[in-house]
Amino acid sequence: MNATRFGHVALIGPPNAGKSTLLNALLGQKLAIVSPKPQTTRNRLAGILNVEDAQIVLLDTPGVHIPRGSRLNSRLVEAAWHALAEAQAIVIVLDAIFYSKKPDMLENDIKLLSRPVERSGLPVIIALNKTDAMPDMPSLLPVMARLGEAWPGAAIVPVSALKKKGLDELTKVMVSHLPEGAAYYPEDQLSTAPMRFLASEIIREKLFLQLSQELPYNTAVAIEHWQETAKGARISAVIYVSRDRHKGMVIGKGGAVLKEVGTKARHDIMELTGAPVHLELFVKVREDWTEDEFFLNELGEEHGS
Template identity: 40%
Template structure:
């Protein structure tokens, strides 16, 4: 009778870092196969460190999706976002630095400067959006030039949106995870609460609706969550800093806030798999994005 080889389970934390808008949240969502982190074309959409959990038979990858690392730290909100991202460069099992195709910018240079000179964990370079490269022949010399500047453990070109080369990336990550038991239940997708996820869904709809019309001084606070027999009642306040922002957010005869509410309700219903009655209103809270106490009450950490 032959002995069966038992495949050891692997589990660990993988941090995804990079400048704003390189596709970190999109990558995590597509690797997990579910929308865990909100996305938009607007830079710095992700504000919190969000853990997405990807479980297969013999491994569990806990992704830390982070806000884009940026140099502007004039507000408490910016500092909190940067701290959330930079904190994941240590205490994890693998670091993935993500860049946008061949567009190397001062922002990428800044992220590279934050990586440890002699890393004690593998650091992978993920080159995103390679499907949009006009001349693929430029990719190899680009990889060689960056590999000469930092001891990346591997360089993997992908398209997060088109799901190109994600299997190779996932295999590379699993090979670098330590052996160990799973941290989370196999059907768990994130360590965040449903209230947090609902607030993020609402904020995503605000960001997508408004584009550049209202800056980053917008946040969402879920004030009521009641699960009835058939319907979940949710009330949430959208916080802005100025009266003009409130007017833009509400829109002509309330049409814009109505659209935001409809789109958010549909996504929240898919998330919690039951009917939702969603009530939204807009509050003016002047200076919240530069107020450490207000940020803590909204779930942002300001360790400085």
């Protein structure tokens, strides 16, 4: 590997814009969890991308919004802005199809992003995502024109994280903003996140996909034990819910929901570790954990950040 440039690039944007999908697409491998629900990502997650002439540490972040309600919500937005302090460039990820339907929201999001982005002093790249779902490219033009006004000089790259379009162009622009320097991480390292964190995220993804309405937002996952044996990993994890009545919903009739979550999570964890996995899931009530500073700190520590 002959990287001559090295640096961190933060993927920032509103919830559901496709930041995590874009991270995975750029890495060519699934690292971050993805769901159709907004506010899936809760921590900053670093993915290491090696290209011919550079090593880029891509920072996936929670979606930025005006936090209402829980402390958890404020923490999500804080974690996203904090990533800017680590980065040498910003990729603002935006959902093109959303703005073509709701032009007012473009103004809202520009307003929300512009001050923190400007304060960071970092070069800006705009990834206009989900172009595969646009009926035609000309309808992108007014959105692009407005973004060009809001961030003069920023490269605007139409992409589709889902269909892996525009990624080479985006990578090229990111590399052009990185300082000179040698690769910091070994070429085979995909992330700085511990395996325990990635496994807990996989379980959380299955909960996001399996549970409806507000329920996923009231669940958290912590790995309790992880024992490596000759037959693979024995993992036990706790799913925390914030209300007693949620417990039964996560378990499901005859344990059906929990079983489905466990089976799917086990499959993905096996893929990640490349070894057999025995996974046990428990559901515990921790009243109002989304407001509990101590618990939120503990969840952050699991990630090591």
